Amino acid sequence: MKFRKFVMLAVAILSSLMLTTPGIASEFNFAVTPKASENQIDKQKTYFDLLLAPNQEDTLTVDLRNDTDKEVVIEAQINSATTNGNGVVEYSKNEIKPDETLKYNIKDYVEAPEEITLKPQSAAEYKVKIHMPNEKFAGVIAGGITFKEKTTDQTNISSDKNDKGLAIKNEYSYVVALLMRQTTENGSPDLKLQRVIPNQRNARNVIQGNLQNPNGTYLNQLATKTIITKKGSSEALYTDEQSDMQMAPNSNFNLSV
Secondary structure, three states: OEEEEEEEOOOOOOOOOEEEEOOOHHHOOOEEEEEOOOOEOOOOOOOEEEEOOOOOEEEEEEEEEEOOOOOEEEEEEEEEOEEOOOOOEEOOOOOOOOOOOOOOOHHHHEEOOOEEEEOOOEEEEEEEEEEOOOOOOOOEEEEEEEEEEOOOOOOOEEEEEOOOOOEEEEEOEEEEEEEEEOOOOOOOOOOEEEEEEEEEEOOEEEEEEEEEEOOOOOEEEEEEEEEEEOOOOOOEEEEEEEEEEEEOOOEEEEEEO
């Protein structure tokens, strides 16, 4: 079988990146509010998008609030932005390996506490120290700050049982995107088809094409059209179209067909 890939690209301006995964605020015992930095490009945004000079430092502030009558311990993590198998950018911890083209991993330029304790009915400021690399570059260093309540047997986990009596546990977290750049010019993304392999996903047989964005800018509004034929034939055995996907800077993902 022959795998032919046609990719249509359109670059759009990155929009809101204040994420909550999964779900609804009522599942949380704490609230998260980022405070705009002096180096924030657009102070109306609810995530950090910073314009910094080479070697410049900044300290970011996130307001944390506990409106409950119990003590809440919050775990915080800094992670680099990646692209998952659905063509969606992720800013929280996951099993996706960094792309080989990623030169500046945001975790190397950020210092922040891994844990903070909020007393009942209290608020506190969470401080994040950032440092821009000491060299000029085009593009964006992209990542996120994940806040999650430290779990015990019951806290921060909602459990449901399915019809087979199996318990399903859902954990909830806030994720605030953190972008660092030296210029407001978006630059140009790129797209490469790295390899094509047969594989399995969600217990079904698929063909996967590994797509890579080797440049330091977001690839937005990605649409793909995949045509599968027999070797030596132009007759389409299967056609697949996907759209509205996005890739993080310097990332790759497996497009499943």
